[in-house]
Amino acid sequence: MKNAVVLLSGGLDSYTTANVAKSMNYTIYALSFDYRQRHNIEIQSAANIARQIGVKKHIIIPLDIFSIAGKSALTDSIAVPENRSEEDMSKDIPVTYVPARNTVFLSHALCWAETIPAYDIFIGVNAVDYSGYPDCRPEYIAAFEKMANLATKAGVEGHRITIHTPLINMKKNEIIRKGIELGCDYSLSISCYQPALNGASCGICDSCHIRKKGFKEAGIPDPTPYMES
């Protein structure tokens, strides 16, 4: 059994990614972050998912930098965009972009991986249902991986650190079908950027739109409790 660090947000993509890693016979070390995100409730989802998957260890790391830096709708007093058309969603980098988020996340994963040790890191980024986030693109991941191998003792000593992105070329409906096949119970996951205190998803933010469409196109009932329904 090989070890892998899996970034687990509590959303649909990272849940599927963790199950892909599991299906590849990795022992999973799950890593989540409490970065004072608006949708903080996702941390609870991550914990439930980690239990369902049967990970070796799950740690939740507090991060102050994103709320201090601000300038994102997920960490600052900026409204989350609602009811945007697909055209609008694909135009620019959205205000839900959190500066350097995946770089901070992957850096933490790299640190933990080196001490476990694990030479494989999984992240559920996706470049097809284009979120507009620069740090979800294949060229970014390739550059991070190259840097990671130069940054670390593991890299210097000849271990090859790999950043796995099994979902990067999949559409959301393909991800959902894959996840169901691997045993994901998506009722445990949450995608919404601005869920209600009772955990219900708004149904109108970009992330809810993409999730809803994914289930519809996959022909699979969406188990998500939405506020408007």
Added chain:
Amino acid sequence: MKNAVVLLSGGLDSYTTANVAKSMNYTIYALSFDYRQRHNIEIQSAANIARQIGVKKHIIIPLDIFSIAGKSALTDSIAVPENRSEEDMSKDIPVTYVPARNTVFLSHALCWAETIPAYDIFIGVNAVDYSGYPDCRPEYIAAFEKMANLATKAGVEGHRITIHTPLINMKKNEIIRKGIELGCDYSLSISCYQPALNGASCGICDSCHIRKKGFKEAGIPDPTPYMES
């Protein structure tokens, strides 16, 4: 005036680096970390240095990952090596190596820089008085810079993010001479990995050895209070 984020540890190199940035007319945003390091007292040095330099803002970010991951003499119950010869110091990656430390630090700097905004990040890494740390090498810095420009909105929008390493090719005595020229008061800085509670440096760890030798070779009196003296 352009803005720059400067990583400020409280040590001699980052102090000099900050003064180099100041001499280049950057407005300085100083960034320090409380990562439960054994030499936690350096954070106090960093605050004093930030005041002396006259930075625009200084933030100190708590980081949990290094103490959770452990496996370093700076964050775990592993002894700091003492009285090592220069030959021994140059042999391997030492146990004071903290996995992925500069990557986590620079990732935070990248996040903050993007929101300030600043497109210049300064770090006092040094590849000559070879510390054996993989994340102090020029090829690592170049790879991080490339990744940073792919990771961020700033990069996508055509701003060029630069990681400045003004000390990377300087010997310690050259750094000290440069710093004195730029107005550094090195009595404010601390290099020791295991200082006493009263702030005195041990004088026998690798970092103290390199500092002492640097002052001696520069022909400048060492203002550091050492325990054994």
